[in-house]
Amino acid sequence: MAGEFAQQKKPIRWHIAVFLAPAVLVYTAVMIIPLFGTLQLSLFNAENQQRFFVGLDNFRKLFGDPRWSASFWNALWNNTWFFIIHMLVQNPIGIGLAALLSSPKLRFSAFYRTAIFIPTILSFVIVGFAWKLILSPLWGVAPNLLDLVGLKSLFTPWLGKEEYALTTLGLISVWQFVGIPMMLIYAALLSIPDEVIEAAEMDGITGMAQFWKIKLPLILPSIGIISILTFVGNFNAFDLIYSAQGALAGPNYSTDILGTFLYRTFFGFQLQTGDPYMGSAIASMMFLIILTGVCIYLFTIQTRLRRYQF
Amino acid sequence: MSRATASLPRTVGAHAALLAYTAIALFPVVVIVINSFKSRNAIFRTPLSPPTSETFDLIGYTMVLNQGDFFLYFQNSLIVTVASLFLVLLFGAMAAFALSEYRFRGNTLMGLYLALGIMIPIRLGTVAILQLMVASGLVNTLTALVLVYTAQGLPLAVFILSEFMKQVSDDLKNAGRIDGLSEYRIFFRLVLPLVRPSMATVAVFTMIPIWNDLWFPLILAPSEATKTITLGAQLFIGQYVTNWNAVLAALSLAILPVLVLYLIFSRQLIRGITSGAVK
Amino acid sequence: MGSLTIDKVKKSFGRVDVLKGIDLAVNDGEFVVFVGPSGCGKSTLLRIIAGLEDSTSGRVLIDGADVTVTPPANRGIAMVFQTYALYPHLTVRSNMSLGLKQIGTPAAEIDRRVTAASTMLSLEPYLERRPAELSGGQRQRVAIGRAVVREPKLFLFDEPLSNLDAALRVNTRLEIAQLHRRLKATMIYVTHDQVEAMTLADKIVVLNAGRIEQVGAPMDLYNKPANEFVAGFIGSPRMNFIDAAKLGEGQAKTIGVRPEHLTVDTGSGAWKGTVVHAEHLGADTNLYVETEKAGLLTVRIFGVYGAEAGSTLYVTPDPQRTYRFDADGKALA
Structure with missing residues (x-):
């Protein structure tokens, strides 16, 4: 009997292919192939409608040509600063809010949660313009507010000043996205069993000590995930800068990040015409940066963060 | 928590901090909305007070709505969002079922392949995506956007949904098999209804970035007939940047639909996050 | 050192009265078991004694001192939870010593107590392991050890054996009985299992629907049940x-x-x-x-x-x- 069955070939399970096919096809055709197409395109250039292989020439231009390399390093540094602001401001605030929200028997916590998450759902266009208006010296909402607390003298048109614009935009972006770390940390805090917290209460570990010694170590994996999500999101950002400052990422490119740099290169602006090949080279660099970040996270950080089974 | 473990100053402090942050979160939205209902003079003179009977003015809204195109833009956004959402949920759930239910060669590899898109943003392929759309004649069609957003939404959808589908009881599916249900029926009749709550979570996560996206509408479908509301608002505001009434009204109109949707789905969203779908 | 008095304690959650006025005195060194069907209020009563839950009215006194609004950590008690509630990110040693460190106990003293407790509970080989690397029975012993090192006046056990399999349950029951004999500390133990109650207790408190039905030594309850409920609850079949x-x-x-x-x-x-x-x-x-x-x-x-x-x-x-x-x-x- 057993032998008979063993000889029979297992029928091909077509339904597995049917279930997988639509997702895999769309995903491969619209995402993966173009992604590698872009990487490939960065090795080409064109003259008189003729495309030809140039090897790493585009990258040589990007790093060798002083104009290109200046723009690239400017965008990369700005992007890094943008990321640093998020890590230093957005994530600690998010964790703090989540810690407050998760205090037991806190009233109105659903209201706070809902309200603080609202900026996250708004589009960059709304956020960019709303803040542009509020910070505008023409309208005067911001100076008025500062006046209320007696700090009117501090006001400057932050978005218009080279030295402040990027930091201001970073903080606007923090304002918009603080809801995401808040929610994820909140969820992580809720998943700590009540009894563990009660055991800590019995041990006399309460208040801040409880947060540092018990809760924080238990939510470290979530903080790791948030960091990498922030990294990918920041090095892929474009919309907010574009909405608030336009494709030129003014004033004087002081808010230029990789996303806007890519857009300008690809589509051209003012006198320069669009260059898909240099655009691909920049996209490839972004790909490389993000991939490196993700790999560092996956292979060094995540393996050290323990996930605890309760 | 009991009297013995709670302290009043701590509770008051928590509320103060949360209220302060809530004010920061809502302030810009509130300022925009209240000023959109005021006359031009009042907007500048008393930007922080709500409209009164004297300063109440709908001129901004009439200006925006007389533009007329906004209804078309809204319709475009709606079509793109709903269609992409439907495809993401359907294809995503099917793939998630295949990955979580069947053991087959390459299962893990396929899972990793699909998960790649969670970390690598689709925008990096834009140059080639545009070439693809040009080659297939899909530039300036809503189909192009739907395709891109479906691809963009699938990785996270597959990842979250397969986590949930692993929780559906094997006994239930096996009972279905013994009753002679085909694998397709087991998926559509037994599994899909059970993971409906998680589908709602995925829907919210997928919907927000699609509705708010500026990049792909700008690049793939900037024509008048295919503009989405986000792109339309961006261009309109850029054009009318000195017309404060119109700008504020346009912003308020753009906030409204998302806000309503969010308030309807916020419980779902929070339940989805806290049930551990995205940890 | 280690007596407990519960004075007219009532507890309601909204309109539901969970405890309808509980009076009870526990003497120093006694092993008292709260037993009753699920929902009878026994766990709530234990949590009120621990200070994890408020009573709606009434007082809790430990060694004659009113601790009704004292934080749990200052009541001189230790608790063993049903799900062990070990700190998953800490080793067995750190789990046991964290509470002592918090109150600034000298390192040598912490070390002495941890060594003593782990010897008593045969936990020495596992001191540097984390909870995830332990079996259910070992985790439960760590939870007990964490309570022991605090040298409390009062031990509280909340259904500590219900997550263990039958064989382990008998063993751990024995260990808890020996622990009581050795430490001579006052212990309050909550269970729904009348066998645990009969085998461990000096004194059983039978609770039903928020009231004490009877208090007495195991054989008293068996031989002279005060009412039909106690008669039916104690004894098997x-x-x-x-x-x-x-x-x-x-x-x-x-x-x-x-x-x-x-x-x-x-x-x-x-x-x-x-x-x-x-x-x-x-x-x-x-x-x-x-x-x-x-x-x-x-x-x-x-x-x-x-x-x-x-x-x-x-x-x-x-x-x-x-x-x-x-x-x-x-x-x-």
């Missing part, structure tokens, strides 16, 4: 309750006889009946007999008894060991 009217008893409403106080005979006896089902456990045999006069009775016979379903038997109660209850369920003398 459950006591048989027979409508007194069927037996022509005047004063009582219900007559109770424990299964082990019934004897059977094939020839003659008080109540004639048919065996409905027989459970052969080896050491004893449980028979379910449908009698004409007294209804369905459970009979426990020591040793092997060869009776099969359908056979006819006579069942006779031990007249010295029958209980009478009035219409309110109160036991009659």
Whole structure:
């Protein structure tokens, strides 16, 4: 009997292919192939409608040509600063809010949660313009507010000043996205069993000590995930800068990040015409940066963060 | 928590901090909305007070709505969002079922392949995506956007949904098999209804970035007939940047639909996050 | 050092009264078990003693001092939780020493106590492991160790054995009993399992629907149950309750006889009946007999008894060991 069955070939399970096919096809055709197409395109250039292989020439231009390399390093540094602001401001605030929200028997916590998450759902266009208006010296909402607390003298048109614009935009972006770390940390805090917290209460570990010694170590994996999500999101950002400052990422490119740099290169602006090949080279660099970040996270950080089974 | 473990100053402090942050979160939205209902003079003179009977003015809204195109833009956004959402949920759930239910060669590899898109943003392929759309004649069609957003939404959808589908009881599916249900029926009749709550979570996560996206509408479908509301608002505001009434009204109109949707789905969203779908 | 007084403690969650006025005194060194069906309020009472839950009214006194609003950590108590509640990110050693570090106990003293506790509970090989690397029984011992190192006046156990399998449960039960004998500390132990209650307790507190039904030594509760509830709850298999009217008893409403106080005979006896089902456990045999006069009775016979379903038997109660209850369920003398 057993032998008979063993000889029979297992029928091909077509339904597995049917279930997988639509997702895999769309995903491969619209995402993966173009992604590698872009990487490939960065090795080409064109003259008189003729495309030809140039090897790493585009990258040589990007790093060798002083104009290109200046723009690239400017965008990369700005992007890094943008990321640093998020890590230093957005994530600690998010964790703090989540810690407050998760205090037991806190009233109105659903209201706070809902309200603080609202900026996250708004589009960059709304956020960019709303803040542009509020910070505008023409309208005067911001100076008025500062006046209320007696700090009117501090006001400057932050978005218009080279030295402040990027930091201001970073903080606007923090304002918009603080809801995401808040929610994820909140969820992580809720998943700590009540009894563990009660055991800590019995041990006399309460208040801040409880947060540092018990809760924080238990939510470290979530903080790791948030960091990498922030990294990918920041090095892929474009919309907010574009909405608030336009494709030129003014004033004087002081808010230029990789996303806007890519857009300008690809589509051209003012006198320069669009260059898909240099655009691909920049996209490839972004790909490389993000991939490196993700790999560092996956292979060094995540393996050290323990996930605890309760 | 009991009297013995709670302290009043701590509770008051928590509320103060949360209220302060809530004010920061809502302030810009509130300022925009209240000023959109005021006359031009009042907007500048008393930007922080709500409209009164004297300063109440709908001129901004009439200006925006007389533009007329906004209804078309809204319709475009709606079509793109709903269609992409439907495809993401359907294809995503099917793939998630295949990955979580069947053991087959390459299962893990396929899972990793699909998960790649969670970390690598689709925008990096834009140059080639545009070439693809040009080659297939899909530039300036809503189909192009739907395709891109479906691809963009699938990785996270597959990842979250397969986590949930692993929780559906094997006994239930096996009972279905013994009753002679085909694998397709087991998926559509037994599994899909059970993971409906998680589908709602995925829907919210997928919907927000699609509705708010500026990049792909700008690049793939900037024509008048295919503009989405986000792109339309961006261009309109850029054009009318000195017309404060119109700008504020346009912003308020753009906030409204998302806000309503969010308030309807916020419980779902929070339940989805806290049930551990995205940890 | 280690007495506990509970004074008119009431607790309501919204409109539901979980505890309807509890008075209780626990002496120093006593092992007291709260037992009752689920939802009787026993865990709530324990949590009120611990300070994890507020009472709606009433006071809790430890060693004569009112601790009703004292934070749990300052009550001089330690608690062992049902799910162990170990800190998953800390080693066994750190789990045990964290609370002591928090109050600034000198390192040498912490070390001494941890060593003593881990020796007592045979945890030395596992001190540097994390909870995830331990078995259920080991985790439970760590949880007990964490309580022991605090040298509390009062140990609280919240159903500590219910997540263990049957064999481990017996072992750990034994360890807890030995622990009590060695430390001579006051212990309060909550369980729904009357076997645990009978085997561990100096004093059992039977709770039902937010009230104390009876307080007493295990054998007192077995021999002299105050009411029908206690009579039915203590003892396994459950006591048989027979409508007194069927037996022509005047004063009582219900007559109770424990299964082990019934004897059977094939020839003659008080109540004639048919065996409905027989459970052969080896050491004893449980028979379910449908009698004409007294209804369905459970009979426990020591040793092997060869009776099969359908056979006819006579069942006779031990007249010295029958209980009478009035219409309110109160036991009659």
